[in-house]
Amino acid sequence: MWGSGAAWWSVREEASRQVLLALYLRDRIGIEAPVELPRLQGVIGVADGTALRELRHSPHHPLALHGPHHAAEAPEAQPAAPLPFELMAEPARSRLETQWLLWWATTVEPERFPSPVPLELAPAFGDLVALPVRGAELLLEAITPYAEAAVAWSDAAARRFADYQHEPRGSLKLAYAGLIAENERMHGRRARVFELTVQLLPLAASGAWWIGRNTVAMTDTLRRDPIGFSDALRPIIAELA
Template sequence: MGGTGNPEWLIREDAGQPVLLALYLRQVLGIRSPDELPQLRGIPPRENVRDDTAQATLERQWREYWAMTVEPQAHPSTVPLELVDEFGTLMALPQDGARELRAAVRPHAAEAMAFTQSAHSRYRRDAGSGSSYRAYASAIAEYERQVGRRAHSFELNVQVLPLAQRGVWWIGSLTVAVTDGLRGDVAAFDAAINPIIAELA
């Protein structure tokens, strides 16, 4: 965060368990959206036995759930939400309009929760060095040097995820996904995050 009286920036980095869970379920349900976002690593492909209409319904309901999960303030539900018991507090779906998704995810609960908790714990362990603030501050300082002015105030959420491809992808208006391997490579991450900083600052 910048100093008092100057433009301020806020970057939140995490491997959020609700986001990890949503992506795991996306994969085991055979959902393609968002098309540009790679699959998670290490999850065997599943056979999709649903017809096209059922799959389209599931994809639509998942996309709504995904938007609420990634940026809940920007995508509030128009109806009350209800926790899906098998997922503790990590998954809430609209009471109306998500019946098919609720039924489809329940059989995957145990494996999905195990994956989510393991991936989140690995991120917490790897992030324990406390270097994330320095990485972003360095990228912003470099941007300020290049453009000859202070960065504008902005917010950015960064989800560090075990994706099958290295890269950075927008997954919300203020949220990017970055591959964990790229996040751990200081020079490559710096180069990858600079265009994101430039877009916001």
């Protein structure tokens, strides 16, 4: 986290595994919301052949039982495979999207969206996914078949950005401070007290998008572009400061 000497403002950059995981599962399931936020780079939805093969080989998917070594097992004893999002009928699609959006909000800014009911860890995801004990059943069913792939992908993505984040960043800190100083000169006053979290995400399109009251998603390509970085952050700083 960076801040001014007088603690008037603070900026934190992250590559949260929980945020990465939620977006990966959004893309694999095929949920469209939030429509303004691009898909992840290189992550293809369930209609993709690779995704379907992973689903069939998942222990949670009954198609995995159709091989010769499992002929004696009864498919009806296994959990049913969730339909791809685009094939689900209403109102199931709306319920699933609503449950994902609630989970997304609590993942991005958990302090602003405390759960009204107790949370429970989803076993297949270790300690990375905590869902309400009631009201998230459809979401849990939809995401569980992708648990192994999702955890592996989010771990690799977080490591990539962790290495990037730990590089010397004095110039980047100055870039944030410079934009805030510019805003102060424009308005003739000190910046308001604010906190900003920047989630560095491997999105397919370069840019910056609000994903919470004090949180933006930013691509690493934009972060490495000094002019594009300043142009994208200027209206964000203006709104907060």
